[in-house]
Amino acid sequence: TDAQNLANPNLVVLLVGNKRDLEEDRQVSFLEASQFAQENDLMFLEASALTGENVEEAFLQCAKTILSKVETGELDPNKLGSGIQHGETAIRRFQRQSTSISVNPPSCSGCKI
Numbered sequence: 001t002d003a004q005n006l007a008n009p010n011l012v013v014l015l016v017g018n019k020r021d022l023e024e025d026r027q028v029s030f031l032e033a034s035q036f037a038q039e040n041d042l043m044f045l046e047a048s049a050l051t052g053e054n055v056e057e058a059f060l061q062c063a064k065t066i067l068s069k070v071e072t073g074e075l076d077p078n079k080l081g082s083g084i085q086h087g088e089t090a091i092r093r094f095q096r097q098s099t100s101i102s103v104n105p106p107s108c109s110g111c112k113i
Helices: 002-006 030-039 055-072 088-103
Strands: 014-017 043-046
Touching: 014 030, 014 055, 030 043, 043 055
Parallel strands: 014 043
Antiparallel strands: none
């Protein structure tokens, strides 16, 4: 509730039920967790760190949802307080690559530039 009240209204929150591989020790049913997520406007999935099931999917779902919100204008990575921003490392790497490519093209025998 604090995150939803204090952060950007377009905040992406994913509820992950862990230890999916321990079905017999389950404390919360899939249905209960799913209903809670729906009632609280959260994305939901179950995962297992032991088996790796849905671990990558959790990150992919968040990333896809954030990208979708950026594309529709709901989130603006250039706006302070949006909760997201362009990675400085990625920007610097891209700038270095752009500079090195335009200034020092790769050499190869038989290439025509």
